[in-house]
Amino acid sequence: xxxxxxxxxxxxxxxxxxxxxxxxxxxxxxxxxxxxxxxxxxxxxxxxxxxxxxxxxxxxxxxxxxxxxxxxxxxxxxxxxxxxxxxxxxxxxxxxxxxxxxxxxxxxxxxxxxxxxxxxxxxxxxxxxxxxxxxxxxxxxxxxxxxxxxxxxxxxxxxxxxxxxxxxxxxxxxxxxxxxxxxxxxxxxxxxxxxxxxxxxxxxxxxxxxxxxxxxxxxxxxxxxxxxxxxxxxxxxxxxxxxxxxxxxxxxxxxxxxxxxxxxxxxxxxxxxxxxxxxxxxxxxxxxxxxxxxxxxxxxxxxxxxxxxxxxxxxxxxxxxxxxxxxxxxxxxxxxxxx
Amino acid sequence: xxxxxxxxxxxxxxxxxxxxxxxxxxxxxxxxxxxxxxxxxxxxxxxxxxxxxxxxxxxxxxxxxxxxxxxxxxxxxxxxxxxxxxxxxxxxxxxxxxxxxxxxxxxxxxxxxxxxxxxxxxxxxxxxxxxxxxxxxxxxxxxxxxxxxxxxxxxxxxxxxxxxxxxxxxxxxxxxxxxxxxxxxxxxxxxxxxxxxxxxxxxxxxxxxxxxxxxxxxxxxxxxxxxxxxxxxxxxxxxxxxxxxxxxxxxxxxxxxxxxxxxxxxxxxxxxxxxxxxxxxxxxxxxxxxxxxxxxxxxxxxxxxxxxxxxxxxxxxxxxxxxxxxxxxxxxxxxxxxx
Numbered sequence: 001x002x003x004x005x006x007x008x009x010x011x012x013x014x015x016x017x018x019x020x021x022x023x024x025x026x027x028x029x030x031x032x033x034x035x036x037x038x039x040x041x042x043x044x045x046x047x048x049x050x051x052x053x054x055x056x057x058x059x060x061x062x063x064x065x066x067x068x069x070x071x072x073x074x075x076x077x078x079x080x081x082x083x084x085x086x087x088x089x090x091x092x093x094x095x096x097x098x099x100x101x102x103x104x105x106x107x108x109x110x111x112x113x114x115x116x117x118x119x120x121x122x123x124x125x126x127x128x129x130x131x132x133x134x135x136x137x138x139x140x141x142x143x144x145x146x147x148x149x150x151x152x153x154x155x156x157x158x159x160x161x162x163x164x165x166x167x168x169x170x171x172x173x174x175x176x177x178x179x180x181x182x183x184x185x186x187x188x189x190x191x192x193x194x195x196x197x198x199x200x201x202x203x204x205x206x207x208x209x210x211x212x213x214x215x216x217x218x219x220x221x222x223x224x225x226x227x228x229x230x231x232x233x234x235x236x237x238x239x240x241x242x243x244x245x246x247x248x249x250x251x252x253x254x255x256x257x258x259x260x261x262x263x264x265x266x267x268x269x270x271x272x273x274x275x276x277x278x279x280x281x282x283x284x285x286x287x288x289x290x291x292x293x294x295x296x297x298x299x300x301x302x303x304x305x306x307x308x309x310x311x312x313x314x315x316x317x318x319x320x321x322x323x324x325x326x327x328x329x330x331x332x333x334x335x336x337x338x339x
Numbered sequence: 340x341x342x343x344x345x346x347x348x349x350x351x352x353x354x355x356x357x358x359x360x361x362x363x364x365x366x367x368x369x370x371x372x373x374x375x376x377x378x379x380x381x382x383x384x385x386x387x388x389x390x391x392x393x394x395x396x397x398x399x400x401x402x403x404x405x406x407x408x409x410x411x412x413x414x415x416x417x418x419x420x421x422x423x424x425x426x427x428x429x430x431x432x433x434x435x436x437x438x439x440x441x442x443x444x445x446x447x448x449x450x451x452x453x454x455x456x457x458x459x460x461x462x463x464x465x466x467x468x469x470x471x472x473x474x475x476x477x478x479x480x481x482x483x484x485x486x487x488x489x490x491x492x493x494x495x496x497x498x499x500x501x502x503x504x505x506x507x508x509x510x511x512x513x514x515x516x517x518x519x520x521x522x523x524x525x526x527x528x529x530x531x532x533x534x535x536x537x538x539x540x541x542x543x544x545x546x547x548x549x550x551x552x553x554x555x556x557x558x559x560x561x562x563x564x565x566x567x568x569x570x571x572x573x574x575x576x577x578x579x580x581x582x583x584x585x586x587x588x589x590x591x592x593x594x595x596x597x598x599x600x601x602x603x604x605x606x607x608x609x610x611x612x613x614x615x616x617x618x619x620x621x622x623x624x625x626x627x628x629x630x631x632x633x634x635x636x637x638x639x640x641x642x643x644x645x646x647x648x649x650x651x652x653x654x655x656x657x658x659x660x661x662x663x664x665x666x667x668x669x670x671x672x673x674x675x676x677x678x
Contacts, residue, residue, distance in 0.1 A: 064457065065436070074422050076620065079413045086412075086439060090450070095457060097404070097434045100425060111429070118403065118434060258624055281415065282619075285597055287626030 004047040012043035024049075026093035066308060067115035068098045069108065070126045075224075075252075076280045077297065078126065081148060084301020085124060092309055094121075101127050109134060116143070122308045128152045128159075129191045144311040148304040149297075151193040151321060158311060158319040160304040164194055165201035167293035167326040171247050171275040172205035174291070174328055178336045180245040180273065182212050186232045186257070187220045188249035195220070198249055198277065216241055221253055229256025237264070243272055244337035251276035251283060251292055254333075258286070273334040279326075288332035295326045343386040351382035363388075365432035404434045405647060406454035409465045410442045414563075414591075415619045416636065417465065420487060423640020424463060431648055433460075440466050448473060455482070461647045467491045467498075468530045483650040487643040488636075490532040490660060497650060497658040499643040503533055504540035506632035506665040510586050510614040511544035513630070513667055517675045519584040519612065521551050525571045525596070526559045527588035534559070537588055537616065555580055560592055568595025576603070582611055583676035590615035590622060590631055593672075597625070612673040618665075627671035634665045 010020035015036060022028040023040035032040075043049075066089055070078050086096055097120060099111035108127060112134070115123065122144035128135060130153045138145060139155055147159035175183060185202040188195030199218060206213050219236050221228035229248060233256065236243065248254035254276035261268050268274060268288055276283065279294030303322050310317060349359035354375060361367040362379035371379075382388075405428055409417050425435055436459060438450035447466060451473065454462065461483035467474060469492045477484060478494055486498035514522060524541040527534035538557060545552050558575050560567035568587060572595065575582065587593035593615035600607050607613060607627055615622065618633030642661050649656060 072422070073412075073425075074418045074620070076415065076418075079415075079418055082437075083411070083413050083439060086437070090438070090453075095436045095438075095453065098421075098425070098437055099429070099434075100422060114429075114434065255621065255624060280621075281413070282594065282621060282625070285594060285625045286621070287624060287628070289626075 004049045006049070008047055009040060009044045009049045012047060013040045015040060020044075063119040063121055064093060065095050065097050065118060065120050066305075067112070067118075067120035067123045068096050068126075069112060069115075069123060070098065070100060071103045072100050073098065077149070077250075077278055080297035081126065081301040081304075084298040084303075085148075085305040086301075087298075088302050088305035088309070094309075103127060105134070112138070122146070122312050124148055124304050124308055126150060128193070130193055130196065131191070142315065144308060144315065146304050146308045146311060148300055149194065156319045158307050158321065160300050160307060160322045160324070161194070162295040162300065162326045163323040164197040165204070166323075167277060167295070167328075168198050168201035168247065169205050169208075170326070170328040171277070171293050172202065172209060172211070174330065174334065175245045175247070175273060175275065176209035176211060178245075178273070178334060180211070180337050182242050182337075183217060183245050183247055184233075184236055184241065184243045185218045185247045186229055186236075186249055186253050187218055188224050188253070189222065190220055192224075195249060202247055217243075221249060224250050224252055226252050226256040226259065229253030230259045231256075233257050233260045245273040245334070246275070248274060248276050251278045251280045251290065254290055254292070255286075269333050269335040270338070273337070275334060279329060283329075284331060286333075291331045291334040292329050293326045294329045296324050299324055343388045345388070347386055348379060348383045348388045351386060352379045354379060359383075402458040402460055403432060404436050404457060404459050405644075406451070406457075406459035406462045407435050407437045407465075408447065408451060408454075408462060409437065409439060411439050412437065416488070416589075416617055419636035420465065420640040420643075423637040423642075424487075424644040425640075426637075427641050427644035427648070433648075442466060444473070451477070461485070461651050463487055463643050463647055465489060467532070469532055469535065470530070481654070483647060483654065485643050485647045485650060487639055488533065495658045497646045497660065499639050499646060499661045499663070500533070501634040501639065501665045502662040503536040504543070505662075506616060506634070506667075507537050507540035507586065508544050508547075509665070509667040510616070510632055511541065511548060511550070513669065513673065514584045514586070514612060514614065515548035515550060517584075517612070517673060519550070519676050521581050521583050521676075522556060522586055523572075523575055523580065523582045523584070524557045524586045525568055525588055525592050526557055527563050527592070528561065529559055531563075534588060541586055556582075560588060563589050563591055565591050565595040565598065568592030569598045570595075572596050572599045584612040584673070585614070587613060587615050590617045590619045590629065593629055593631070594625075608672050608674040609677070612676070614673060618668060622668075623670060625672075630670045630673040631668050632665045633668045635663050638663055 006017050010017040020040045023032045023037040029037050101108040124146050126148050128147045128150040132152050145157050149161050151159040187199040190196055219232040221232045246257055254274050257274050276290045276292035279292050283290040345356050349356040359379045362371045362376040368376050440447040463485050465487050467486045467489040471491050484496050488500055490498040526538040529535055558571040560571045585596055593613050596613050615629045615631035618631050622629040
């Protein structure tokens with residue numbers, strides 16, 4: 001039996017094939033009267049019509065796929081972002097090709113080349129560095145692109161991220177309200193917008209709440225990992241810094257602090273309080289449960305996907321940067337300092 | 340400037356275009372002398388040649404993509420499996436389209452239809468139920484397919500999973516060695532192979548180590564979630580069952596036990612020990628750190644991807660079922676029972 005054709009669908013709906021084609025393609029559906037579009041879609045469904053996106057891809061340069069470039073899916077930050085993206089793209093008729101770069105520029109370059117050779121219609125990028133020549137190159141080639149969880153400098157590209165300044169402000173205010181004066185910020189890599197923005201926000205909040213502003217109270221981690229967090233905390237403790245609370249650049253850096261506490265018999269929170277950033281799953285079951293700045297990652301993914309669909313359909317709309325508000329989740333890792 | 344063509348690559352390598360084409364396509368590379376293939380690949384790289392997989396897809400029905408069907412990427416079980424799959428498929432020239440089904444049959448059906456309309460060359464499926472009519476239908480249509488972390492009944496489809504019987508055996512032996520006699524198994528849903536296999540293995544191990552074999556010592560959870568684990572443990576405790584240790588069907592079910600312990604002021608491990616299954620990330624930082632059966636998920640993904648590549652290139656090779664050995668990670672959630 002032959003599969004139903006576009007002509008069969010058009011006949012069943014009582015419209016021209018050109019109209020049926022426009023109605024069936026999410027890209028052009030808005031060109032068709034909504035009632036007609038619904039009639040065509042219902043006819044297509046009744047007949048079991050299945051368009052061939054590959055053939056459509058060749059004709060219209062629309063592959064119906066979008067590329068998602070992330071450092072590493074096993075970092076618990078990314079699965080909810082990916083789910084949010086897919087939850088918006090799938091109903092819009094798009095599939096998502098995911099590539100992991102492990103933050104290696106060569107790997108990123110070849111992975112993005114592979115996505116482009118599959119004619120991905122746009123890219124959502126979670127690996128952006130502040131200075132990122134490859135992204136500049138893609139932007140110059142007018143590749144539709146959105147950054148998620150990151151922004152980049154001097155590049156007119158849309159981005160969706162958490163409001164880092166607000167998040168760090170919530171963390172520092174919480175600690176200041178508890179009576180802490182001698183904080184340590186374990187900052188993320190300063191090659192990333194999140195690392196820079198959170199550090200600046202920490203400095204600003206320390207000033208606002210009139211806390212000890214010794215520059216030694218900021219240590220920059222080499223990466224966003226447990227290991228780098230542990231190394232940074234050890235170096236601050238070994239330098240003899242007096243610390244009653246840590247504002248970690250992210251939850252993994254905070255987990256690295258837990259490792260150092262165990263090594264050195266430091267009680268958390270009674271000796272040192274810790275606040276994380278992100279709100280990874282299962283933090284409520286840690287020992288102690290981690291106070292953290294919770295970021296709405298699923299919503300970040302949804303917003304990024306919506307912005308990319310916009311960028312694909314309206315390439316001349318000016319890029320915008322969307323910030324979503326985080327919230328503070330207070331748990332057992334923070335308490336008042338020793339009197 | 341025109342991009343380099345296949346003919347340019349063939350000329351640079353000093354071969355016919357047909358040979359260059361075969362060498363550049365991972366599907367047919369083995370038909371070419373290895374030295375020649377290397378020469379062609381080097382010429383392609385030097386010229387910056389980029390094949391168009393979509394055009395190739397139309398001609399040879401090879402899209403260069405594979406579909407991956409999972410319940411929910413935000414379940415921490417799946418990211419390492421997905422990474423393992425991608426780490427094998429990407430170097431072989433394949434991209435991965437991921438879809439989430441949330442275990443809803445309708446959603447699964449439409450997601451798989453979408454993958455097929457994009458001419459995915461094969462499917463890796465992590466959602467298989469023991470009785471799964473849709474998979475039977477796909478199998479009858481000779482869609483290359485591999486099951487990961489699951490098997491299905493009476494269907495000649497290759498599968499890659501952990502050796503569940505071995506894993507449960509390790510957990511029960513550990514508890515028996517500590518002196519436990521009154522265990523509770525919180526089993527996963529009996530519609531899944533992992534749920535059934537772990538339950539059977541529990542029954543067998545209880546017999547082997549001569550422990551209390553009361554059938555009330557097995558409670559089946561509605562789903563593989565914390566909530567379902569908590570409900571099941573509450574029902575066993577409310578029935579007055581005397582329990583010194585729990586063998587949880589997976590880590591999330593074990594985390595549900597932690598919630599019930601907190602509600603009812605039960606000390607873990609002194610009142611009740613718990614063993615999880617899977618070895619999710621960060622279990623070492625729980626309160627108490629969770630003893631668990633660690634499954635090599637990244638390797639499961641790699642094996643599944645290799646098996647699918649085999650199934651695509653050698654469709655007549657008989658299907659096989661691969662089991663990878665888990666290992667026991669002993670942590671603070673297990674100790675000897677009260678004397």
